[in-house]
Amino acid sequence: MTYALKIYLAQINATVGAVDSNCDRISEIYNDAIRLSADLVLTPELSVVGYPPEDLVLKPFFIRKVESAIERLKTITKGEGKPGLIVGVPKYDGDILRNASLLIENGEVQAVRYKHKLPNYGVFDEKRVFTEAEAPLPMDFRGLKLGVMVCEDMWFDSAAKSLADNGADILLVPTCSPYHEHKYDERLAVARERVSETKLPLVFCNQIGGQDELVFDGASFVLEADGSQSVQMDSWAEGFCLTEWRKEDDKLTCVTKSDGYVPERMEDIYQAMVLALTDYVHKNRFPGVLIGLSGGIDSALSAAVAVDALGPDKVHCVMMPTKYTSGESISDAEACAKALGVQYDTIAIKPGVDAFDDMLGPVFEGLDADTTEENIQSRLRGLVLMSLSNKFGKMVLTTGNKSEMSVGYATLYGDMCGGYSVLKDVYKMDVFALSHWRNTSVPKGGLGPAGIVIPENIITKPPSAELRDDQKDEDSLPPYEALDDMLRCLVDEEMPVSEIVERGHDASEVARIEHLLYIAEYKRRQSPPGVKITRKNFGRDRRYPITNGFRSAER
Template sequence: MKVVVAQVNPIIGDLEGNTQKILQYIDRARVRNPDIILFPELTICGYAPSDLLYHNDFIDAMKGCLDRIVKATANVTVIVGLVRYSQVKGGKPLYNSAAIISDGRILGYYDKRLLPTYDVFNERRYFEPGKEAKTWEIKGKKVGVIICEDIWEHSGYTDASYTCDPVADLVDAKLDLLLNLSASPYQFQKPDVRVAVCAKAARSLQCPVILCCQIGGNDDLIFDGYSVAVDSHGNLDQLGKGFEEDLFGVQLEAPTCHVPFNYDQTKDLFRALVLGVRDYFGKQGFTKGCLGLSGGIDSALVAYIATEALGSHNVLAINMPSRYSTEETISDAELLAQNLGIQYKQIPIEKPFEDYLALLEPHFEGRPADVTEENLQARIRGIILMALSNKLDYIVLSTGNKSELGLGYCTLYGDMAGGLAVISDVLKTQVYDLCRWINRKREIIPASTITRPPSAELRPDQKDLDSLPDYGIVDVVLKAYVEEYKSAEEIASQYPIPIEQVNDLIRRLHRAEYKRRQAPIGIRVSKKAFSVGRQFPIVQGWSR
């Protein structure tokens, strides 16, 4: 038996475009003489369609798309993901389903049994869980079909506690093959876990397992691909490409050469960010991005990512110096723009800054300069970027990192302005790692940008360390508290950080919640991002 895995990048809600892509991949797969062509979860509508599912015409249109796919399945079995109506009285009206289609007719449906409602997932809001395990006889082989989360419970990697285990329920069926349709979002250090999940299922069922994963950027979420094929012993036989569409065949009876899964975590993080920008723009018909290029490390990283995602001719960098900007940072910004071949403009903000100070001075009641004047500069820069965005049809790329956003070391309607927060889920220490990785062969980002102590340059001789602890400390606390839900006491005991400092950072984290609620959408690359999957009240008395 030969299975061809169609690892595709759908657009959420583009039923016509997604259906055309499915039909094209069926045609492409036919040259490999497949018995089965496997697509990802919710292929027809893309994952996750969210409240589009409340529109009956959306569901009805999906049925029409399925009918067209059925007609294209002569002499082959195609398994594709879709949404369909459930018939459960008193339950949710929809199923997250896989349609098993063969030779021009639908053999049946498998309905996803485990519906995650944690982190970035909210499937129980829309779907009724399937009730039974199902198998199909295909080309003389007994084939089981499950969907995404159904395989994760068995391995113990899920964050939920379910009352059934769809993999264990198939043990007595004596399968020849298990197929999984998946839409599994990327997070740093996750791809190898997906292989382990498939391996555990294969060993339990004593049969090969093939998982087809969606790829692409959909709003906050990145799907990295890396579809998996393991043998009955759990050995990795084939691996789909990461961060791009792929089509590959798995011959079950052929001798296999086990494949090692060696991947570069920093490279994959970079590829995830590039894909997130590229698809956020491309899937909406946008082409051009602009950003403030200060000469600092964060904007340097975002400029490089934008160049890789959009092309140098579609990126505009604006340097907006003030009285506090240094010659070194200004020259670094200009040099980086030259290295990247992107458009570069310099728009000094001294004149509007002076005008605002003169306008507001009578109303400041003689109070000394403080963070107010610092934020004025950031907001002037935000106004300039948004004006250029409106006039010249650019999407503004916000350049703040997760460490700064976590502690509120950012300015509402200033450096937080934008249409996409590219690195809002990237810790400051990871920013340095990424920039060093970019420079691994030659110096693209000026070395002084990386080695110079970070500064917002909003007051004389300002350094980030004047307002924050070392970023190594900040990032340890943020990761432990936000991603791992550890208490202040647990963090202080595990790391050599004084409990008073841990408590202070946690208080600052919660105080900045109102800022993060007003931030632009950000690309999720960690286990727990601020932009999606994390819900905390602004007004609360637990930590303040």
């Protein structure tokens, strides 16, 4: 057995478009790698510009900025014995723009490999801005042949086959693989397929961090040629790992062994919400967040996530009672705010409601009260929160969950007002489960307190918008357990009504929910962004027409 290579994996949090600061971070990491006597530094896909850069790469000035950054990175690698550096950039190949990985060594770009397969489904639309390349060939590096597969290339067999057939010693996967529940297991299974086909070890280096609706969990890893896992890096945190490799009988083996932090489902979802909000607030330079704390479970869980992400000093909660707000809700909201340690204010909106009654009374004379009057209350709350946001600069965090957003059980320009949502892609039954989880656990790296932060009464009492007397969510909707199952079938699995009925649901109820799902599309188009949690979120994943006459069953 002889020494072969030391590869430094850099699981970094790049900011889209921040070319200079991304290069600063890469330079810091490179200097660390020098001190550790690394031979090669591997960074994620498009590490110089962040992912996904979207139409930024169509701006000529942006590409010139990237070219200057490459010159800067070439400079830091000058000198015999310094590590090689693999970084990702948008790069022109003649007059064709491609997603590229560069091997930079001793002040020069020694090799360029272009992304072979471009994802163009779900949240991805790389074919809009990039062009696919031929299957890659290995890069020569210090007596070895490195097989670089950029992200999506790993999910197909053609790139790995080309690399193996042309003598690659190892597969390197710089990637930006966004999170959704169960994604880690999917990645590992696909990586093992490539290893099984090629009999080559594989290094998977993923980005970490939040970018608008996407969040990247890191969780980089190393697989041996037999498919066994030797290295697991942490999920949900920047991380760095020096992996040492040995070569025997022309086979590379990773002698580094490391077990990282990969949480179970509830903690995974919670960490996704925390990191997404952290980066959305910090990267957009908001001083903190504002939350309408109603005494209900959605706003309580949103507040807990915000405190864990930002710290209690950055979270301002406001209770806005009307004559329909119960004393129970007022005391529950106050108890939640106290447990979380946040600033808490009460601003009664009854005077505003009365003013609107006076203003609209002559026009509404002779008509019964209905959802119009209910929505005035919600919109007044939105007005109060947006006024506080304008005055003090904090971003309003909306609190609606995926079950409500699916069927339009939300008020446009009311409780949908705000800049971001951590629950937008979380079904109601998971809201309950996450609240129970948070009361017994503190997320790794969380800034909030231990113990019960969501009073038990908030979790157990029947959900209600409290916009009229004795109102309950289940007056308008099926029980959430049934509703969520229907919605997972309709939204995530795209199942027809007939198949959903076979699961034990009432046919007319499923048809009603499908109808509500479709007619609420116009509301969702005007909702704030929210972190992707499920396989199919509203927004980039699911692009349905607003004007839509299709139904899979008659009502």
